[in-house]
Structure formats: structure tokens, C-alpha cells
Amino acid sequence: MATVRVIPRLDIKGPNLVKGIHLEGLRVMGDPAEFAVRYYQQGADELLYMDIVASLYGRNNLTAVVERTARDIFVPLTVGGGVRSIDDIRTLLRVGADKVAINTAAIRNPQFISEAARTFGSQCIVLSIEAKRTPNGWEAYTDNGREKTGVDAVTWAERGMELGAGEILVTSVDQEGTSKGFDLPLVTAISKRVRIPVIACGGCGTPEHAAQAVADGKADAVAVATVLHYGRHTIRDVKAAVRARGLDVRGA
Amino acid sequence: MTTSKVVTVVDYGLGNLFSVERALAAVGAQARFAQRAEDLLAADRVILPGVGAFADGMRGLTERGLLAPIQEVVARGTPLLGICLGMQLLMTEGHEFGHHQGLGVLPGAVVPIPPPDANGGYKVPNMGWGRLLPAASDTSWQGTVLADVKRGEHVYFVHGFVVQPSVEQHAVAMAECGPHRFCASVRRENVHGTQFHPEKSGPAGQAILSAFLKM
Amino acid sequence: MEQTTQELEAYYGLPREVRFCRRCVISNQRPNSAVEFKHTRDSKKATIGFDAEGVCDACRFAEHKKATIDWKAREQQLRELCDRYRSSDGSYDCLVPGSGGKDSFYAAHKLKYEYGMHPLTVTWAPHIYTDWGWKNHRAWINAGFDNYLFTPNGRVHRLLTRLAVDNLFHPFQPFILGQKNLAPRMAVMLGIPLVFYGENEAEYGNPIADTGTALRDQRYFTVDDYSKVYLGGASLVDLMERYGLEKVDFDPYLPVNAERAAKLKMEVHYLGYYLKWHPQSCYYYAVENGGFQAAPERTPGTYSKYNSIDDRIDDFHYYTTWIKFGIGRATYDAAQEIRSGDITRDEGVALVKRFDGEFPERFAEEIFEYLSIPAKEFPKATAAFAQPNMTRATFMELADKFRSPHLWRKTSTGWELRHTIWKDAP
Numbered sequence: 001m002a003t004v005r006v007i008p009r010l011d012i013k014g015p016n017l018v019k020g021i022h023l024e025g026l027r028v029m030g031d032p033a034e035f036a037v038r039y040y041q042q043g044a045d046e047l048l049y050m051d052i053v054a055s056l057y058g059r060n061n062l063t064a065v066v067e068r069t070a071r072d073i074f075v076p077l078t079v080g081g082g083v084r085s086i087d088d089i090r091t092l093l094r095v096g097a098d099k100v101a102i103n104t105a106a107i108r109n110p111q112f113i114s115e116a117a118r119t120f121g122s123q124c125i126v127l128s129i130e131a132k133r134t135p136n137g138w139e140a141y142t143d144n145g146r147e148k149t150g151v152d153a154v155t156w157a158e159r160g161m162e163l164g165a166g167e168i169l170v171t172s173v174d175q176e177g178t179s180k181g182f183d184l185p186l187v188t189a190i191s192k193r194v195r196i197p198v199i200a201c202g203g204c205g206t207p208e209h210a211a212q213a214v215a216d217g218k219a220d221a222v223a224v225a226t227v228l229h230y231g232r233h234t235i236r237d238v239k240a241a242v243r244a245r246g247l248d249v250r251g252a
Numbered sequence: 253m254t255t256s257k258v259v260t261v262v263d264y265g266l267g268n269l270f271s272v273e274r275a276l277a278a279v280g281a282q283a284r285f286a287q288r289a290e291d292l293l294a295a296d297r298v299i300l301p302g303v304g305a306f307a308d309g310m311r312g313l314t315e316r317g318l319l320a321p322i323q324e325v326v327a328r329g330t331p332l333l334g335i336c337l338g339m340q341l342l343m344t345e346g347h348e349f350g351h352h353q354g355l356g357v358l359p360g361a362v363v364p365i366p367p368p369d370a371n372g373g374y375k376v377p378n379m380g381w382g383r384l385l386p387a388a389s390d391t392s393w394q395g396t397v398l399a400d401v402k403r404g405e406h407v408y409f410v411h412g413f414v415v416q417p418s419v420e421q422h423a424v425a426m427a428e429c430g431p432h433r434f435c436a437s438v439r440r441e442n443v444h445g446t447q448f449h450p451e452k453s454g455p456a457g458q459a460i461l462s463a464f465l466k467m
Numbered sequence: 468m469e470q471t472t473q474e475l476e477a478y479y480g481l482p483r484e485v486r487f488c489r490r491c492v493i494s495n496q497r498p499n500s501a502v503e504f505k506h507t508r509d510s511k512k513a514t515i516g517f518d519a520e521g522v523c524d525a526c527r528f529a530e531h532k533k534a535t536i537d538w539k540a541r542e543q544q545l546r547e548l549c550d551r552y553r554s555s556d557g558s559y560d561c562l563v564p565g566s567g568g569k570d571s572f573y574a575a576h577k578l579k580y581e582y583g584m585h586p587l588t589v590t591w592a593p594h595i596y597t598d599w600g601w602k603n604h605r606a607w608i609n610a611g612f613d614n615y616l617f618t619p620n621g622r623v624h625r626l627l628t629r630l631a632v633d634n635l636f637h638p639f640q641p642f643i644l645g646q647k648n649l650a651p652r653m654a655v656m657l658g659i660p661l662v663f664y665g666e667n668e669a670e671y672g673n674p675i676a677d678t679g680t681a682l683r684d685q686r687y688f689t690v691d692d693y694s695k696v697y698l699g700g701a702s703l704v705d706l707m708e709r710y711g712l713e714k715v716d717f718d719p720y721l722p723v724n725a726e727r728a729a730k731l732k733m734e735v736h737y738l739g740y741y742l743k744w745h746p747q748s749c750y751y752y753a754v755e756n757g758g759f760q761a762a763p764e765r766t767p768g769t770y771s772k773y774n775s776i777d778d779r780i781d782d783f784h785y786y787t788t789w790i791k792f793g794i795g796r797a798t799y800d801a802a803q804e805i806r807s808g809d810i811t812r813d814e815g816v817a818l819v820k821r822f823d824g825e826f827p828e829r830f831a832e833e834i835f836e837y838l839s840i841p842a843k844e845f846p847k848a849t850a851a852f853a854q855p856n857m858t859r860a861t862f863m864e865l866a867d868k869f870r871s872p873h874l875w876r877k878t879s880t881g882w883e884l885r886h887t888i889w890k891d892a893p
């Protein structure tokens with residue numbers, strides 16, 4: 001397996017970094033740019049910015065914070081939340097994003113993935129899936145875990161790959177913010193089904209959880225938030241746990 | 253006051269120009285974008301960036317009349333760094349979506365990464381951090397842009413194609429994609445190339461850009 | 468031609484002119500907590516006050532909460548209160564009514580684990596439990612509390628709910644009645660004089676004077692004269708003669724007898740008077756200390772998943788407040804979160820625009836069935852209804868009767884609010 005990536009995820013609302021539990025009850029943590037630079041200095045392999053209120057206002061508002069952080073951060077940056085059109089993507093890439101994550105717009109119009117991949121290249125397009133457990137598997141949600149879609153999450157991941165997405169970002173709504181560990185069956189199911197990189201997100205509370213997601217769940221990368229934002233662990237701790245499972249990770 | 257070094261960055265419609273600009277700023281250099289032959293010909297130091305397909309890259313350069321200027325600049329001995337697609341375009345030919353002619357600065361071809369079989373072990377495009385290793389056991393990085401990089405250091409790759417330099421000595425560093433070793437960095441006199449993105453490779457990448465500024 | 472403000476009738480004694488708070492998203496149509504057992508169709512509502520600067524009482528209270536109240540002193544008062552009542556032999560020394568939602572979880576847990584009390588929790592059952600509501604109730608008990616769960620006679624509860632809908636368009640009233648009265652009744656029954664509620668509802672807009680004391684206003688839970696009592700907008704006499712109920716049926720909904728409450732020396736306090744209340748923090752506390760789980764899906768009519776999620780009829784409660792006052796659930800949730808500093812007013816307005824008044828489709832069919840009064844189950848009462856069967860059409864027709872002309876305008880495509888915050892006061 002290729003080198004595992006550890007990616008801090010920053011949920012951004014207006015000027016603030018926020019964090020919730022089950023994508024609910026968002027608490028303000030501070031200035032996103034400050035956190036981002038700190039994580040970069042501590043060895044983050046990439047960064048992920050999600051605009052949490054984008055779907056509410058009908059637009060992605062992260063251009064300012066992307067511009068600010070792109071000056072000081074030299075690892076890939078993925079930006080998501082409210083990305084709806086080719087123009088949205090172009091704007092974000094121009095101000096410094098390397099990849100964009102798309103959820104709602106893709107579920108509503110799957111062809112958007114193809115169009116985006118054709119225009120900017122698959123490597124720029126990340127399909128973001130919020131997955132919630134059902135008796136038979138997982139259902140895809142949109143709008144920050146608020147709206148059901150009736151779409152099977154695993155099948156949708158495969159379809160996204162076929163349509164041209166370069167990566168899958170899968171977030172477990174059930175585990176998100178709980179620090180109880182990733183939804184390993186979900187991560188495994190998706191990793192088995194697609195041949196593009198899978199970034200597991202939602203639930204990481206300890207470095208060991210991250211190691212499980214990649215070593216056992218076969219994810220290619222982990223996106224983590226709670227475990228870092230509250231200062232309980234550092235990126236180095238997370239990477240050490242991954243390394244301890246015999247996997248390669250940057251910074252050895 | 254020291255004047256910051258000016259690096260001419262070729263703007264041919266493909267590539268993350270602003271990322272390169274910011275990375276250069278962080279190491280004390282100023283980027284100047286060149287779309288026209290005359291701007292390129294006036295350069296003291298050139299970066300040829302690039303993200304996308306070989307044919308599109310060649311077309312972009314051709315439409316702007318930049319093919320000959322690049323070759324001219326190289327012939328003069330001006331330091332030039334090709335990044336990702338930029339490095340691939342320096343080769344003689346490319347095999348992406350057909351057969352295309354490259355700039356011919358380095359003899360060699362651009363070929364696809366073999367698709368993984370059922371056991372995989374890797375994914376295409378190759379995306380993520382990979383370790384840089386010397387091309388051959390006796391390859392030294394002294395005098396190359398990798399001079400300050402540690403053996404085995406990670407850098408960031410995003411690509412589906414690789415270069416195969418015909419001249420062994422031109423290959424400076426290798427990296428791995430599953431069971432395949434591929435050329436990660438080239439050098440021929442004043443011409444340097446990296447398959448990976450120094451502007452996205454954190455501190456290691458910054459060291460590479462700094463080294464290039466000293467060329 | 469558009470009628471002028473003067474000409475449009477305002478039902479329920481609501482202010483004729485519609486205004487929105489400058490700071491939060493609530494409108495001046497918001498009714499203050501009523502004494503429910505005196506609530507009839509003709510009751511005139513007291514509504515939230517707006518001061519000269521256009522700021523509502525609740526926002527002013529929030530300001531006061533942040534800046535003026537000496538929380539250290541208040542907490543000290545709580546310690547002293549607890550010291551006075553704490554049992555020395557480990558028996559129950561206070562009653563904590565609640566559902567196991569984030570607020571009652573917080574209250575019971577704090578009292579037990581931080582203030583060393585021995586709370587007995589009491590719950591008045593929701594009309595119809597949601598799965599997650601039931602799970603959270605169990606989680607609460609499993610976090611270390613004894614609990615009495617009182618579930619009222621299902622048929623009586625349904626009948627009263629239907630009556631409340633027909634007469635007041637207020638499906639939640641039977642629950643509110645039961646819940647408000649349960650703890651005082653249990654206190655008298657078990658001889659536990661100290662009762663702790665959580666937040667003072669006054670934080671949401673009841674007159675600021677109300678929040679000055681910790682003690683719950685006696686009016687809310689005692690009554691001396693049962694002839695003045697109405698349940699579901701129907702008098703006790705009507706309930707017996709027309710609808711076939713007996714004393715034992717409506718007794719649980721009645722407030723405790725004032726004499727017996729006085730004899731016990733019952734004291735009802737708001738924990739929110741002593742401890743600075745932040746609903747979102749209660750959510751976090753409940754998750755971290757007891758495995759509380761937010762609802763798995765967004766509640767219709769709002770964006771929130773952690774407020775008031777244990778009763779399926781809740782959805783309809785807020786739909787009816789939207790019909791009667793033009794205030795939906797998103798408005799209530801957003802107003803509270805703005806005052807707590809969790810969201811900005813801009814965001815609140817956008818949330819209200821997007822979610823307020825959304826029809827609660829998810830449990831609708833179940834609720835209509837719940838509200839029906841078939842002969843088989845209600846042999847006597849069924850005859851008293853022109854339409855014993857509640858259907859969607861009946862419900863929507865009924866809704867129209869409760870739309871005050873000063874709030875609603877009929878258009879070719881349906882009904883439209885004359886005033887919305889996103890148009891009038893964004």
C-alpha cells in the first residue's frame with residue numbers, strides 16, 4: 001500500500017473553526033488559519049476544509065480562508081461544502097485549493113462529477129459521502145448529515161469512481177464527533193468496492209483508531225478532527241500509531 | 253536590502269501557477285508569469301509547471317509560440333525546472349491519448365503507469381506521498397535540486413504517467429508505485445525536473461526550490 | 468386592495484403589528500407560557516415584550532445572564548439550598564422531572580454527581596415515543612438514576628389531544644399539562660418537598676420579572692377551584708357529560724391541590740437560576756456523560772437534531788405554532804442559539820427561511836390516526852365529534868380556522884405569511 005496520509009479536517013463556519021458531535025451542536029474552536037498552519041508545521045500530509053453552512057447560504061464562502069492559508073501551507077488542500085458548479089471549482093482552485101470535495105451537487109446531478117473531472121482532471125475531484133447506518137448497510141446523507149437521500153452509500157461510491165471522481169471521502173455520521181472510532185465496516189465496504197483512494201472520516205478519538213482505519217479498514221488516508229482540535233493528541237501520535245502497524249507514513 | 257530572485261514561470265494555460273508563486277515567495281523568490289516568447293527569452297531562471305494531459309500541454313505551448321523559446325533558453329544554459337507535466341513535456345515523446353512529440357530537451361518517452369492487476373497494491377493515478385530514492389546505488393544528489401533532501405524523504409505525487417529517460421545518467425531519483433519503480437527526478441546540466449510537486453511537498457519541497465534558486 | 472394593518476383582525480389577542488427582534492429571530496407574536504388549565508379558545512395571549520430598541524425580553528435576559536448576574540453567588544446559593552435538603556441517610560431528597568433529554572440529563576447528573584444530592588427522576592411519557600427518545604430515556608436511567616415513568620391512559624390522552632387540537636389547535640397541551648403537574652403531584656405523594664426544573668421558560672421571553680426568583684410561580688401548578696379548570700379547551704363538566712370521562716381519567720392532568728402543596732412546604736426551583744444554562748453545552752454534557760444521542764434525522768421545520776426529540780407529536784406542535792403565531796420550530800431553535808452565541812443572526816434568518824413551517828410529513832399518518840376518535844375505542848365520545856376521523860384534509864381545514872388574518876394572506880397558490888423575517892427584517 002502507498003504511504004498513508006493523515007489529513008486534519010477543519011469544519012469552517014464563517015470566520016470560525018467549529019466542531020460538533022454527529023455533525024450537530026457546533027462549538028467554536030478558534031481561527032481556522034491558526035489551526036491549519038499549526039497542523040502543517042506538525043506534519044499534516046494534506047488539509048481538508050469543509051464549509052459547514054455553504055448549503056444554507058447557497059454558496060461556498062471559504063475563498064478568504066483558503067487564500068490566507070495557501071500562503072503558508074505547502075501540502076495539498078482540499079476544499080468542500082456548497083461546491084455546486086464548474087465556476088465554484090474554478091474559483092476555489094484559483095485561490096489555492098488543490099482539490100474540491102463535492103457531496104450534494106453530485107448526488108443531485110451525478111453527471112456533474114464527469115463534467116468536473118473532464119474540465120479539471122479527476123485528481124482534483126473528491127466525492128464526499130456522508131454515510132449513516134441502516135439495517136441493510138448505509139444511506140448517503142447531504143447537508144451536513146441533515147437530509148436523507150435514499151441512496152446506498154457504497155453503490156454510490158462505486159458510481160462516483162466510474163463517473164470520474166479521483167478520490168472518495170467517506171464520513172460516518174454515526175461516529176462523527178464521538179471519538180469512539182471509525183465505522184470500520186463502512187470503511188472496509190467502500191475500500192473494497194472502489195479502485196481510487198479512500199479517505200476515512202468520522203470518529204477518530206485516539207491514534208489507534210486511525211491505525212485501525214488504514215490497517216484493518218484498508219483506507220488510504222484518514223481525515224481527523226476532534227482528536228486534534230481539542231489537543232488530546234498530535235499528528236505525530238497518530239502517525240506513530242499507523243507506523244506501528246507496519247505502514248509507511250511521511251515523517252519517519 | 254537583498255533583491256529577491258526572480259523566477260519566470262511559464263503560463264501556458266495548464267498548471268497551478270499560484271501554488272508555485274506562493275511556494276517561491278516562501279523561499280524568498282518572486283514569480284513572474286510568462287505567456288509570451290519575449291518574456292521567456294528574458295528570463296534568468298525558469299520553472300515549467302503543469303497539471304494535465306501531455307497533448308494539451310504541447311498544444312498550450314505551441315499556441316503561444318513557446319516551444320522554440322524554451323529550447324533556446326535551455327541551450328543558453330539558463331536553469332530550468334520542469335514540474336510534473338512540465339517535466340514530462342521536456343522528453344522527446346509522449347504516449348498519452350496517442351503519440352505526441354515533446355520538447356525533446358531530454359531523450360526519452362512518457363508512458364502510462366501500468367494498470368494494477370487484481371491484487372493491485374497501488375492505485376492509478378498515483379496520488380500521495382512517495383519516498384525519493386537515488387536512481388542508482390551510486391547516484392549522488394550533489395549539484396542537483398535534491399542536494400538538501402534526505403534519502404527516503406517523502407514528496408507529493410499526482411500523476412498517471414511517468415518519464416523514461418533514454419540516458420541513464422539523466423535519471424536522478426526514483427520512487428515506487430506498487431511493484432514499479434519509476435523516475436521521480438531528472439537532470440541534464442541546467443535542466444532539472446521533478447515528477448512530484450515541490451510546491452506541495454512541505455519542507456522537503458521548499459528545500460528543493462531553494463536549491464533550484466542557487467543553480 | 469391590501470387591507471391596512473388596522474383593518475386586519477388579530478386572533479388570540481396578539482399584537483396587530485408584527486415586529487421582529489433586532490438581535491434574535493423571534494417575533495412579537497410569541498406567546499408567553501400560559502397557565503394551560505385555564506386555556507380556552509377565547510383566552511387572550513400575553514406575548515413577549517420588545518423594548519424601545521426593538522430587542523426582545525429574552526435577548527435582554529441573555530444579556531443580563533452574561534454580564535450582570537453573579538454566577539458565583541448564585542452557585543453558592545445552590546450549595547446552601549442543597550446543604551439544607553440533602554438527606555443524611557441516602558434517601559431521595561429532591562425530585563427532578565424530565566424526559567432524559569439533554570436538559571434533564573444535565574440537571575439530574577449535576578445534582579447527583581456534583582452537588583451530592585439523591586434525586587428521584589420522574590417522567591411524564593411523550594404521546595408517542597420516538598425510538599431515539601426511548602433510547603435516551605434508558606441511557607439517562609442507566610447513568611445512575613431511579614425513575615418513575617407515568618404513562619397516562621392512552622385513550623384519555625388521545626381524546627384530550629384531539630380536543631386540544633379541535634378547540635385550541637394545540638396538540639401538545641395534554642403533554643404540557645401532565646408534565647408540568649407531575650412533579651408537584653409526585654412530590655406530595657412521596658413527601659419530597661424539593662423539586663428542580665431546568666431552565667426557566669422565562670429565559671425564552673416570559674416577563675423578565677419572572678426570572679428574578681428561582682421558585683416556580685405557584686400559579687402554574689396549584690389550583691384551588693376546579694370549576695375554573697379546562698383541559699383541551701373543554702370544561703371538566705363537559706369532559707364528564709359529553710365525552711364520557713370520569714374523575715380518575717382527568718385527575719393526572721390536574722394541578723396538585725394547593726392545600727396539600729402548602730402542607731408539604733413544597734419548593735419548586737429552577738436549576739437555571741443557579742447555574743448558567745447553555746442548551747448546547749447540555750447536549751455535550753449529556754453525550755459525554757451518558758451517551759445521549761441526537762436524533763438521526765433532522766426534525767421537520769428546523770435544522771436541529773438535539774432539541775426536543777422524544778415525542779412524535781412534537782413535529783405537529785411546532786407546525787401549529789407556525790399556523791397560529793407565524794413562529795415555527797426553526798425560529799425557536801435559532802432564537803435560542805443566537806442568544807447563546809452559537810450562531811449569528813444572519814445564519815438564524817437563513818435557517819428560518821429555509822426550514823420554518825415545513826410540513827411534518829414523517830409521522831403525519833400516524834398522528835392523524837392517533838387523533839381519530841373511532842366508536843370502537845370511544846363509544847361515548849365519538850358521537851360528540853362532527854368528524855371523529857381525523858384526516859389530512861380535516862386537519863388542514865382546521866388549520867385554516869386558526870390562521871389569524873393579521874398574519875396570513877390567502878393567494879391563488881395557498882397561504883402566505885404577510886410578514887417574514889427574511890423580508891421584513893433581515
